[in-house]
Amino acid sequence: MGTTVRTRTTLLDVHDDDQTRRAHEAVVASRVFGRPWFEPTSYHEALLDWRHEDKAEPKEIWVAQDGADVAGVATLYLPMEDNTWLAWFDLHVHPEHRRRGHGSALMDRLVERARSAGRSSLLTDFMVPVDDPAHGYRRFVERHGFELSYTEVVRHLNLPVADDHLDGLDAQSRPRWAGHYRLETHVNGVPAPLRPSLCDVMNQLGVDAPTGDIEFEPESLNPTRYAEYLGLERDMGRTRLTTVAVSERGEVVAYTDLVLPHGAPSTVWQYGTYVHREHRGRRLGMAVKVENLRRLQADFPERKLITTGNDGTNSWMVSINEDLGFRVVELCPAYQRKLG
Template identity: 75%
Template sequence: MGTLQLDVTDDARTRQAHQALAASRVFGRPWYEPPSFEETAIDWRYEDKAEPKEIWVAEDGGQIAGVATLYLPMEDNTWLAWFDLHVHPDHRRRGHGSELMERMAERAAKARRTSLITEFKVPVDAPGHEYRRFVERRGYALNNTEVIRHLELPVADAHLDRLDAESRLRWSGDYRLETHVNGVPAPLQQSLCDVMNQLIVDAPTGDIEFEPESMTPERYAEQIDVERRMSRERITTVAIDDTGDVVAYTDLVMPSGMPTTVFQWGTYVHREHRGKRLGMAVKVENLRHLQATHPERRRVATGNDGTNSWMVSINEALGFRVVELCPAYQRKLS
């Protein structure tokens, strides 16, 4: 046994790591579609200078049994690190997870981080789940919990029409909606980045207080290009005020290796433009575009903190149902 940093340029080793990752993610989750090797390899090989990542693996008999990905923000929230940990179900209870967790703590401490965060998916009805016990024994404390919901597609047009009509009573005439595929035009990118950067500040995050993120138009364009190379598609609907700035947005992302799944990424309304049902408006418009262009997709998956009553009410009105939980645990390093 032992841990080492993965050479992501080695196709054979990267494929082994992807297989362990996929087997772990799908375990006990029959609806889950793992990302393709090609998508994963492009993601792991992309060097984001604002948030570099390290891929570490645990070996068992020459085979990769576990994978941990460590993220180190460099331009915002530089006091923390966060990681994702997976061990192949066939190689569990042999110490691989423990070794990788300690390696993550060592690397985060070396990078002068004072807090280390991890999260994972568990069933709704399992408060004492083994994943929780595993991290709690290693000094992690529960910080907050997201509720994962699925929306089965298609949503009836009549239902979307009703929700749209109700929201338009509040915002029509003051804003316009635009939907873009694989990135918004350059004139909208700065104001979009401005609202994206506030999401982590305003969304409920338990006891952790985050500072605004540092997305820039240049970094946004880089990420869109990476998604293009991964054959992902991102659908973005924005609300634009009379100054021409983005004041609300929502993203739906379709990984190529997950042929029936759509991920709901960020949704945010600028605090000065709330109370006008713009959150519902952009979500409905995005769903309409999705269903018109991708009838093969069968579900949308999203996660929200259980205390985020505003977003939860929108999702419930759309028809999302609870599937699992995603607890986030924190370990203080100093």
């Protein structure tokens, strides 16, 4: 049982190398705790992310001090161009500093900042085991007034996937879309002519994905911000593989992204996959994922694992992932606190 101490919460000085290193160590220790498969990203990537300024979604990084140590880190995001009624955050306390009040001190700071920014709702999510419905992370946020909104199921896919398996999935889907769409795979961003329609499709992902009692409005990603994100990933040493389905009108109607972090050399993150609602029923979701996976395995055979998450009620995407061979590993519950 820890001892409660008086915690000082301050904004992280992202230009203080010593403090940022200690903050990164606390976040990594929290993320890997109880998750032996998790491969953390590098300090270099974290530092660039912390220093990056996104005017459309500014962030505040708060740290909890335990003497000279950084005991906890919480990042608060404040969307400014869409979904401006909400704020969302990511909170971590180093396992060696838990049960001393540091997490609660950070939480109180986040609630205060969200209210002062005029937000009516505060959101967060985190990873927990599949078989522990009363996990400590759940109890912590529930004590602070949060209620469960929805739960994503996190799955892993071990690589490589056999070529004949991918060929079989391709054979099942291709007759549904061939002749009406073309597939293109691009490294570190799609060409400029495709970016407006890609952004339009990406902006709909949060609207159509199951999110319980949270109703998101379309996001406001545009080609300029898209290019900024690609530049940030390039500086981090990351690689993004994007496969798109392009209609006869030359517009992106489906996409999927795989991101390869530099500091986690075996891991691949599955980012968004989405098919425009007017083009569904043609197996484009499976088509773009198979094509992207083929490119990944051909160009980056050293990567051993893809991680993805989907709401358990999203039967369309769940079936695709299960057909590809993804297996359930953990849960990612999303909680909301209405600030009133």
